[in-house]
Structure formats: C-alpha cells, structure tokens
Amino acid sequence: MRRTPLTGWGRTAPSAADLVDVDADSVAATLKSDVTVERGALVRGLGRSYGDAAQNGGGLVLRLAGLAADAVIDEARHEVTVGGGVSIDDLLRVIVPRGFFVPVTAGTRFVTIGGAIASDIHGKNHHGDGSFGNHVREMTLLLADGSTTTVSPTVRPELFWATIGGMGLTGIVLEATIHVWPVETSRCIVDTQQAKNLDHILSLMEEGDHRYRYAVAWIDLMAKGRHLGRSILSRGDHARLDQLPARDRASALDYHAGLIVTVPPIVPMSAMNRTTIKVFNELWFRKSPKHRDGELQSIPQYFHPLDMIGEWNRAYGPHGFVQYQILVPFGEEHALRQVIERLAGSGAASFVTVLKRFGAANPAPLSFPAPGWTLTLDIPAGTHGLSAMLHELDHVVLDAGGRHYMAKDSHTTPHAIRRGYPRLAEWQAVRDSVDPDGVWQSDLGRRLGLLG
Amino acid sequence: MQNSFGEPQTILLLGGTSDIGLAIVRRLASPTLRHVVLACRDPHSAGATASITELGAGGVHVRAVAFDAVDTASHAALIESVVADVGDLDVVISAFGVLGSQRDFDDDPAAAAAAVTVNYTGAVSSGLAVAKQLRSQGHGHLVFLSSVAGERVRASNFVYGSSKAGLDGFAQGLGDSLVGSGASVLVVRPGFVKSSMTEGMQAAPLSTTPEAVAEVVAAGLRSGRRTVWAPGILRFVFMTFRHLPGAVFRRLPLG
Numbered sequence: 001m002r003r004t005p006l007t008g009w010g011r012t013a014p015s016a017a018d019l020v021d022v023d024a025d026s027v028a029a030t031l032k033s034d035v036t037v038e039r040g041a042l043v044r045g046l047g048r049s050y051g052d053a054a055q056n057g058g059g060l061v062l063r064l065a066g067l068a069a070d071a072v073i074d075e076a077r078h079e080v081t082v083g084g085g086v087s088i089d090d091l092l093r094v095i096v097p098r099g100f101f102v103p104v105t106a107g108t109r110f111v112t113i114g115g116a117i118a119s120d121i122h123g124k125n126h127h128g129d130g131s132f133g134n135h136v137r138e139m140t141l142l143l144a145d146g147s148t149t150t151v152s153p154t155v156r157p158e159l160f161w162a163t164i165g166g167m168g169l170t171g172i173v174l175e176a177t178i179h180v181w182p183v184e185t186s187r188c189i190v191d192t193q194q195a196k197n198l199d200h201i202l203s204l205m206e207e208g209d210h211r212y213r214y215a216v217a218w219i220d221l222m223a224k225g226r227h228l229g230r231s232i233l234s235r236g237d238h239a240r241l242d243q244l245p246a247r248d249r250a251s252a253l254d255y256h257a258g259l260i261v262t263v264p265p266i267v268p269m270s271a272m273n274r275t276t277i278k279v280f281n282e283l284w285f286r287k288s289p290k291h292r293d294g295e296l297q298s299i300p301q302y303f304h305p306l307d308m309i310g311e312w313n314r315a316y317g318p319h320g321f322v323q324y325q326i327l328v329p330f331g332e333e334h335a336l337r338q339v340i341e342r343l344a345g346s347g348a349a350s351f352v353t354v355l356k357r358f359g360a361a362n363p364a365p366l367s368f369p370a371p372g373w374t375l376t377l378d379i380p381a382g383t384h385g386l387s388a389m390l391h392e393l394d395h396v397v398l399d400a401g402g403r404h405y406m407a408k409d410s411h412t413t414p415h416a417i418r419r420g421y422p423r424l425a426e427w428q429a430v431r432d433s434v435d436p437d438g439v440w441q442s443d444l445g446r447r448l449g450l451l452g
Numbered sequence: 453m454q455n456s457f458g459e460p461q462t463i464l465l466l467g468g469t470s471d472i473g474l475a476i477v478r479r480l481a482s483p484t485l486r487h488v489v490l491a492c493r494d495p496h497s498a499g500a501t502a503s504i505t506e507l508g509a510g511g512v513h514v515r516a517v518a519f520d521a522v523d524t525a526s527h528a529a530l531i532e533s534v535v536a537d538v539g540d541l542d543v544v545i546s547a548f549g550v551l552g553s554q555r556d557f558d559d560d561p562a563a564a565a566a567a568v569t570v571n572y573t574g575a576v577s578s579g580l581a582v583a584k585q586l587r588s589q590g591h592g593h594l595v596f597l598s599s600v601a602g603e604r605v606r607a608s609n610f611v612y613g614s615s616k617a618g619l620d621g622f623a624q625g626l627g628d629s630l631v632g633s634g635a636s637v638l639v640v641r642p643g644f645v646k647s648s649m650t651e652g653m654q655a656a657p658l659s660t661t662p663e664a665v666a667e668v669v670a671a672g673l674r675s676g677r678r679t680v681w682a683p684g685i686l687r688f689v690f691m692t693f694r695h696l697p698g699a700v701f702r703r704l705p706l707g
Contacts, residue, residue: 003590005634012456015591016634038588051456057540057590057634318675322456387457391483410456413484443591446540447453447461 001034006061009313010050011320012381012410015057015443019044023065024083024174028146031439035060040441043172045115046087048108050323051410052443053119053167059441064114064172068094073180075100079137080180084114084173089257089307096255096299100180101238103135107354109257109304114173119407120165120367122374124214124303127359131369133164134362135179141171144439148174157363162430164364167406169440169450170431183238185252188214188302190236191293194285198229198337202373205233205357213237214302220281221353221377224344229337231355232288239296257300262310270317272380277349306352319382324390325405326397327358327420329372335400336373339393343377348386350377365423365430368405376408387411406444414449428452453540453591458674459484460542460593464534466578467548468492468516469499471647472597475662476545477507479670485512487538491519491530492548513538521548521574522566531581543673544582545595546575549615551649557611564611571615576622583626586635593673595638596623600681603641603690606706627678638672640665641690642682656706658683 004019017039022030027043035041039059047054055061066083068090073080080100082091088102089109095101105111106121115121117139122131129135138152141163149171151160163170191212195201201217209215212235223230241252306312313321328336343350354376361370368374379386394416397403403420404412418424428450431440438451445451454460459482465473468490477488488507492500495516508514515537519530535541549571557564579594586592601609602616620639627637642665644656665682672680681687693701 003632003634005632010456013454013458013591014634015453015589016632017590039590052453057453058588059590320456381456387455387459387482387484411459411484412455414486443453447455 006044006047006055007320008049008051008054008410009047010322010381010410011313011316012322013052013443015052015055017056017059017061019061019063021063021065024085027062027064027172027174028142028148030062031060031142032146035439037437040439042440042442043114043168045085045112046110048110048115049119050408052447053407055443056441057443062172064112066112071095073098073100078180078182079177081175081177082113083175084117084139085112087112088116092257092299093255095180096183096186097253099182099184099253101183101299103179103181104129104132105303107304108307110307113176113178114168117164117173117176118166118168120362120364120369121407122358122369124216124356126369127209127215127357128213130359130362131367133161133364133367136164137177137179139163139176140174142174143171144435144437158430159434161362161364162366162427164362165367166364166427166431167366167442167444167450169442169445170434171440181238184241185239185244186255186299187239187244187252187296188236188299189239189243190234190295190297190302192289192295193233193291194288195229195231195233197227198340201229201231201233201355202333205355209235209357215357217355218284219340219353219355220285221340221344221350222278222281228344229340230285232285236297236302244296255299257304257307259310260308263312263314265311265314270319270380270382271315272317272321272349272351274347274349277351280351316380317382319380321378321380322386322390322410323376323378323408324393325374325376325408326393326402327368327370327372327374327405328397328400328402329370332400332402333373335396335402336375338396339375342389342393342396346385346389348379348383348389350379353377365427366406366421368403368407372402374405406448409444409448412448417448417450424450454542455484457482461485462487462489462538462540462542464489464491464541464544464582466491466519466544466546468495468519469497469503470547470597471649472642472645472662472665473545473547474503475666476547476595476669479663479666480543481507481510481512483510488512488514489534489538490514490516491534492516493518493520521570521578524573524577527578528581528584531578531585535585540589541582541585541592543593543595544586545597546579546582547597548574549597551609551612554609554611567611568615571612572618572622575619579622579626583630583635587630587633590634592635593638594626594635595640595669595673596620598623598639598641600641600643600686600690604693604701607702608706624679636676636678638669638677639679640669640672640682641679641686643686658686658689
C-alpha cells in the first residue's frame with residue numbers, strides 16, 4: 001500500500017490515495033483491513049474517466065486484477081461471464097477470434113467491465129441497442145459489509161440498476177455476465193458522408209441512423225458562419241463474411257490491436273493549441289470523402305482510432321484537458337445549436353468533437369443516455385475563460401432538460417447534477433441501504449455531493 | 453475537491469479580515485465555490501460582517517469563526533470544527549499578521565515578542581493543524597503570505613522581517629514535507645502592498661495592490677508553483693539583495 005497521486009484521463013485535479021492491487025479473492029480481506037471510515041474505499045479500473053470519478057483522496061483505491069483468458073463464453077446463449085477488472089481490450093482479443101463482439105464499446109477499449117458498468121458506457125450503437133447496462137444479464141457485487149451478492153434485472157433489480165451508472169459507489173463488480181454479439185468477421189463496413197452544416201447533419205442522422213447499427217458524426221467545431229456544424233457522418237455495421245474479398249475470408253476473425261506511437265511522458269507545453277487544432281480539423285474534413293459507401297475497416301480503426309496513440313492525453317501538456325459531454329433532449333435542438341455556436345464563436349478549440357443520437361434510456365437512475373443528442377468535446381484546460389463559458393453552457397443545457405455525463409465531468413456543480421439527474425435521491429436511498437456507513441467514496445462523489 | 457480548472461469548493465481564510473486574504477478569496481471565487489470560512493479575532497466585527505454579506509452574494513455559504521493566532525492550543529480543534537462544518541479544505545490561506553513599528557519595538561521588547569508570536573508561532577501551529585487535515589484528505593493547497601521582508605531582513609523593520617523569515621522557512625519546509633501527500637504549499641512573497649496594514653506609510657518602490665497579489669497567487673496555484681513573488685520582478689531584486697555585502701546593503705536607501 002502506498003500513497004499515490006492519481007488523476008483521471010484529463011490529468012487535472014490530482015489527489016493522493018492509498019493504492020492497492022487486489023484480485024477477486026483478496027479484495028474483501030483488503031477492504032476489511034485497510035479501509036478507514038473517514039475516507040472510505042473505491043475501485044479504480046484503467047483511469048479513463050476524464051475527471052475525478054476513479055480518485056479517492058486520502059482513502060483507499062483498489063485496483064482489481066482480472067484475466068480475460070478466464071472468461072467463460074456461452075456460445076449458444078451469446079453470453080460471456082468475465083471478471084470486473086478485465087478490460088474490453090483484453091476481452092476483445094479473446095472473443096473476436098471466437099466470433100463475438102462486446103455489446104457496447106466506448107471510443108476507447110481501455111475500459112474495464114466494472115468501469116463500463118459503473119459509467120454505463122454508450123457507443124455508436126446507442127440509438128438501437130442502448131448502453132452497456134442494457135446488456136448485463138447478471139453481476140456479482142462485493143458489498144460494503146464484505147458480503148457478495150448476485151443481482152440481475154430480476155434479482156434485487158433496484159440494486160442492479162443503482163450499480164449501472166452508479167459510478168462505483170454501490171459496490172465492486174467482481175464478475176458480470178454480459179450479452180455479446182455474434183460476428184462473422186473482425187471488419188466493419190462503413191459508409192461515410194460529409195454534411196455541410198448543422199441542419200444538414202441533424203437531418204441526415206434523423207432520417208438514416210436507424211438503417212445502421214453504428215452511427216456517429218464528427219463535427220468541425222472550428223467552422224463558423226454558413227459552415228457552422230459541418231461534419232463527417234460515419235455509419236456502419238460488422239461486415240458479413242461475403243462482404244470480405246475472397247483472399248481475406250480465411251482470416252476473417254483475425255484481430256490485431258496495437259499502438260503506432262506513444263506520446264513521451266514529459267510534454268512541457270501543450271501541443272494542442274488553437275492553431276494546431278484548427279489545422280487538424282481543416283485537414284481532417286478535407287481528407288474525408290464527400291460520400292463513400294462500403295469501406296472495410298478493422299475494429300480498432302472504426303471503434304478505437306485514438307487508442308493507436310499511446311498516452312495521447314499527455315499531448316495536452318501540464319494543464320491537462322477537459323472533456324465536456326452533455327445531453328440535449330430531442331425537441332431542444334435550439335439549445336444544441338446555441339452550445340455549438342457559443343463554442344465555435346469562442347476562443348476554445350476542440351480537437352475532437354463528436355455528435356451522436358441516443359435511443360431509449362434504460363431504468364438506471366444515474367444512467368446518462370436518454371432520447372436526445374449528445375455532444376462531446378475535448379478542450380485544453382488551460383484555455384482562457386473556459387471555466388466561465390462551461391458554467392454558462394451548463395445553464396443552456398440544464399434549462400433544456402439536459403445533463404452532464406459524470407464519467408467525463410470534472411468541472412460542474414452539485415446543483416447542476418441535481419437538476420440533470422432528478423432521480424438522484426432514489427439512487428441515494430438504494431446506496432444508503434447497502435452502504436449505511438459510507439464505505440464507498442470518491443472525489444467525484446464528494447465534489448458533486450452524490451453521497452447526500 | 454477543486455475542479456479541473458483549480459476552482460475550489462471550500463476556502464478557509466486564516467486572518468479573515470486581511471485585505472490580501474480577501475482579495476485572494478474574491479479572485480478564486482467561481483460558481484464552483486460553496487463555502488468560505490473567515491477565521492478572525494472578532495467574528496462579529498463590522499469588517500467581518502461586511503465580508504460575509506459581500507462574499508455571500510452569489511449563494512456561497514460564508515461564515516466567520518473566532519480565531520486567535522496567539523492561542524496556539526486552540527488551533528487544532530478549530531481546524532477540526534471547520535472541517536466538520538464544510539468538509540474537505542480545498543484552499544487555505546494563512547494571511548494573518550501584524551506589521552508594527554520598529555521604533556516602538558525598540559522601546560518595548562514584549563510588544564516585539566508578541567508580534568513575532570502572531571506572525572511566526574501562530575502560523576506554525578495553525579499551519580501544522582491545516583497540513584494534518586490536507587494530508588489526510590490527500591489534496592488541498594495551503595497558501596502562506598510571507599514577505600520579501602523575510603528574504604533579506606532590513607534594519608528599518610527587522611522584527612517584522614525576522615518573523616517573516618522564520619515563517620518563510622517553516623512554510624518551505626512544510627511544503628517539502630508534503631510532497632507525495634497530494635497536498636501542497638504555496639509561499640507568497642509580496643513587496644510593499646497598499647492595504648489597511650500599510651495605511652499612512654510611504655509606499656516603497658515596486659509597490660503593489662492586494663488584487664495584484666491575488667492574481668499572482670491564482671496563477672501560482674494553477675501552475676503548481678511553490679514560491680511566487682508579487683510583483684514578479686521582486687524575485688530578481690531580492691535575489692540581488694541577498695547576495696550584497698552587508699556594508700553595501702546597509703547603505704541602500706530602503707526605508
């Protein structure tokens with residue numbers, strides 16, 4: 001056990017905690033011997049939450065090991081039972097060659113199963129398939145009192161749904177059984193199309209997303225005026241065997257995911273400034289095809305392009321960066337437009353800006369996705385005036401009935417979370433019933449007043 | 453817990469009526485700020501009451517609590533009660549102190565000792581009590597208002613200067629001891645600041661204002677600096693002074 005400074009992926013607001021590596025067998029004993037009432041304990045996955053969700057200053061932070069090789073695949077039922085500490089990266093290496101794919105993946109595969117459940121992550125297929133929690137059949141939790149329990153949508157459903165999106169504050173996911181998609185190949189077949197402005201992209205997505213399993217748009221946030229909201233829409237599905245060229249069919253399920261380059265640990269100043277970001281966005285837009293159908297891409301190319309660059313968060317330099325991800329319900333597109341106009345008109349430069357249409361919400365009280373649009377931006381935290389602008393945008397978003405994604409949040413207030421998540425009290429009641437002494441704590445929980 | 457822009461949710465100001473301290477609180481205020489605690493000798497004074505009204509205008513919970521720098525035995529309990537009230541301390545500003553007049557101190561050694569007790573001894577005990585809390589919460593910043601007067605002590609105010617020299621050394625060492633704990637110390641060395649503490653005095657060259665000091669403190673916290681000067685040029689001025697031979701230094705018209 002050692003006191004270790006920890007941050008989220010955005011590399012802002014560090015705190016130091018006692019970090020302990022555990023496995024599913026030792027975690028209960030470690031918790032019992034090392035936890036303090038004042039600062040509590042939290043399990044940390046791969047630290048890809050952008051803010052302070054996986055930090056617990058002054059307390060205990062447990063890292064749960066897990067082996068993807070131990071995953072049990074039920075090929076008939078399309079289910080995998082896997083440890084909570086196993087990453088989607090490792091799991092894909094095991095299940096893709098066997099002809100399966102995870103039900104939902106975020107833009108990075110460096111997410112543990114426990115983390116995917118705690119944040120109820122979503123991906124490009126939310127409009128049809130929902131979020132990760134929709135695909136969890138059952139899970140085994142370690143509770144605050146050291147006991148374990150198995151929950152599912154039918155067994156202790158209130159605890160099951162409080163854990164989905166519960167930011168790790170209801171218990172530790174030791175193991176989960178999740179639904180997986182059967183796939184014929186490890187390639188995706190992708191249609192790409194440019195949209196000339198915001199109205200254009202919104203109408204393209206409204207009209208056509210339902211024809212695809214996966215859909216997402218990349219927005220050039222540096223474009224203004226009549227180009228405001230110009231985008232590249234990318235939609236696709238897993239390729240069928242007959243869609244591969246004949247020479248590739250023998251290796252249809254081969255899966256390789258690696259790094260091209262790693263950013264060095266010391267970046268004295270941010271490589272991400274208004275100029276470099278503007279140039280990147282301009283080039284990215286221009287190099288994209290006006291319209292191209294049926295392109296074959298690998299799983300990493302299509303789902304996890306940034307994962308090819310190791311430690312890319314270092315490129316933002318010592319101040320780090322914030323990711324701002326918000327939801328705006330359908331019918332409130334004026335608020336979405338206002339947010340995009342304000343950002344495009346400001347000095348803030350977003351390297352990667354993503355727009356996605358969500359489908360139906362699941363029953364989890366703290367799950368982020370709900371019918372509407374979600375916009376995601378990466379902005380250097382050192383950008384002048386950024387904090388004031390985000391507080392201002394928060395009002396626009398909340399007034400429209402929207403909310404913040406807590407896995408990304410690192411700036412907002414307890415008040416904003418209460419407005420965005422009106423079922424917070426319901427979640428707190430479940431949490432208090434399984435953790436009356438407040439064993440599970442986090443910096444995020446304290447900062448946003450989640451723990452009452 | 454401060455947010456990703458380093459905006460605190462809670463601020464404790466030791467020396468709750470200090471002009472510089474209050475300027476720093478104003479500078480660090482944002483929609484993120486929830487609690488401000490002003491620790492001062494008389495929490496019911498007109499000054500404290502006015503600050504509560506002013507800082508609380510935006511919906512921030514502001515309260516004043518009694519704090520006597522000389523009553524060192526009370527400091528640990530005071531910090532505990534503040535934490536029980538507002539939770540984790542994100543930024544603590546140690547801003548209390550007395551300037552006094554060297555001429556008066558020359559005639560009244562007991563008054564000189566009392567001033568040093570406030571400036572140094574009081575800062576040691578309250579600083580250690582705060583550091584204990586910051587270490588246990590694994591984050592937080594402790595800002596000490598030192599002075600360039602402590603960098604090379606001048607004949608014209610050597611009692612005050614020596615107390616700040618002691619404070620500065622204490623604060624630097626405390627900062628070093630907190631490395632790896634998640635908590636940090638920022639030592640601020642202002643020059644002559646036009647404030648109620650220096651009212652009626654002839655302003656020295658390169659004098660500054662509480663607001664300018666606050667700006668330097670905010671920038672120092674943001675960039676993780678451990679010592680800052682206000683204005684920044686004084687760093688080089690006093691670097692020179694420190695190395696001047698005594699015979700030369702004594703002849704400088706430094707007031």
